[in-house]
Amino acid sequence: MTTIDDLPIRDDLRGRSAYGAPQLDVAVRLNTNENSYPVPDAVIDAIAKAVQAELRDLNRYPDRDAVALRTDLADYLGHGLTTANLWAANGSNEVQQQLLQAFAGPGRVALGFGPSYSMHPLLAVGTGTRWIGALRDPGFGLTPAAAVEQIREHQPDLVFLCSPNNPTGTALDPEVIDAVLAAAPGMVIVDEAYAEFARPGTPSALSLLPGHPRLVVSRTMSKAFGFAGGRLGYLAADPAVVDAVQLVRLPYHLSSLTQAAARAALAQRDALLATVDAIKAQRDRIVGTLRERGLPVADSDANFVLFATGGDQKAVWQAFLDRGVLIRDVGLPGWLRVTAGDPTETSAFLNAAEEILS
Numbered sequence: 434m435t436t437i438d439d440l441p442i443r444d445d446l447r448g449r450s451a452y453g454a455p456q457l458d459v460a461v462r463l464n465t466n467e468n469s470y471p472v473p474d475a476v477i478d479a480i481a482k483a484v485q486a487e488l489r490d491l492n493r494y495p496d497r498d499a500v501a502l503r504t505d506l507a508d509y510l511g512h513g514l515t516t517a518n519l520w521a522a523n524g525s526n527e528v529q530q531q532l533l534q535a536f537a538g539p540g541r542v543a544l545g546f547g548p549s550y551s552m553h554p555l556l557a558v559g560t561g562t563r564w565i566g567a568l569r570d571p572g573f574g575l576t577p578a579a580a581v582e583q584i585r586e587h588q589p590d591l592v593f594l595c596s597p598n599n600p601t602g603t604a605l606d607p608e609v610i611d612a613v614l615a616a617a618p619g620m621v622i623v624d625e626a627y628a629e630f631a632r633p634g635t636p637s638a639l640s641l642l643p644g645h646p647r648l649v650v651s652r653t654m655s656k657a658f659g660f661a662g663g664r665l666g667y668l669a670a671d672p673a674v675v676d677a678v679q680l681v682r683l684p685y686h687l688s689s690l691t692q693a694a695a696r697a698a699l700a701q702r703d704a705l706l707a708t709v710d711a712i713k714a715q716r717d718r719i720v721g722t723l724r725e726r727g728l729p730v731a732d733s734d735a736n737f738v739l740f741a742t743g744g745d746q747k748a749v750w751q752a753f754l755d756r757g758v759l760i761r762d763v764g765l766p767g768w769l770r771v772t773a774g775d776p777t778e779t780s781a782f783l784n785a786a787e788e789i790l791s
């Protein structure tokens with residue numbers, strides 16, 4: 434049997450394994466931070482109509498620049514943003530890949546503060562960018578001074594910040610973003626995949642965009658909108674950044690079906706985002722219940738919770754799975770991450786936790 438190593442693959446990809454959370458057939462799946470609520474009927478009808486209207490024209494290429502969709506996204510974000518500030522792609526992973534292609538790549542350096550989103554280093558590797566794994570402090574926080582020190586040392590062409598941070602859940606203090614913008618010689622990407630779940634009073638980096646042309650805010654419809662299968666991510670930045678990613682994007686990268694479905698979903702945002710408050714309530718229930726049991730739990734501004742298991746997290750992860758509850762081992766010794774589900778799923782998790790952790 435031929436293996437990867439038998440092929441003339443790039444040396445920097447040899448021996449690597451592909452990204453992937455286990456997609457196991459389990460009753461309660463709380464491992465990939467999806468929105469647990471299915472798409473409501475009214476939204477299904479609206480998306481079906483919008484997609485149907487595109488079908489006769491599938492002989493034609495889509496709008497390469499997705500202007501109507503970008504206009505709708507600007508309207509959703511507010512903050513005085515316009516079409517020229519927005520760019521969209523097949524998930525924010527693709528947006529971030531395009532940013533690396535445009536601003537990093539061979540001979541350049543990207544830096545992120547771990548533990549954070551495991552795709553950031555993988556996207557760097559895929560684009561031939563050297564990755565620097567800078568560190569958060571042992572309690573998972575990040576101070577402006579610690580961030581600046583590591584940036585001064587490595588002079589990265591591109592910095593990833595993640596706020597709220599996956600897998601720890603906590604949003605960054607805006608002072609950290611300010612300090613990083615001042616110290617970084619290159620681009621600063623703030624991945625705000627979970628922004629809609631942040632606790633009240635948590636500011637978005639969108640408010641820092643005016644006057645900061647090297648700042649990019651990355652967003653997605655995969656989490657709060659419950660549109661992970663639709664694959665729609667986007668960025669907000671100075672219009673010059675949008676010009677730059679257009680140099681590297683594939684022509685017609687966003688299908689007309691994706692553009693139509695995403696626009697229909699955005700038009701139905703009240704119905705889709707109606708689940709956010711319910712999910713936040715379940716998140717707060719997980720945090721509160723585990724803390725009552727005396728477990729260390731990170732503050733969460735997201736739709737998931739990172740909690741300490743005490744001892745070997747792999748065995749605890751397996752014990753949850755044995756009880757039909759799939760959560761996530763993010764490779765942090767002594768910690769596991771669980772997505773806040775609907776009330777029934779969350780109860781299943783908390784009941785299993787009661788058995789396993791007491």
Ligand SMILES: *Cc1c(COP(=O)(O)O)cnc(C)c1O
Nearest residue numbers: 524525526550599626653655666
């Ligand atoms: C889930 C997640 C994303 C979403 O990626 P998409 O490609 O938009 O589905 C992006 N960033 C972080 C930190 C995430 O956890």
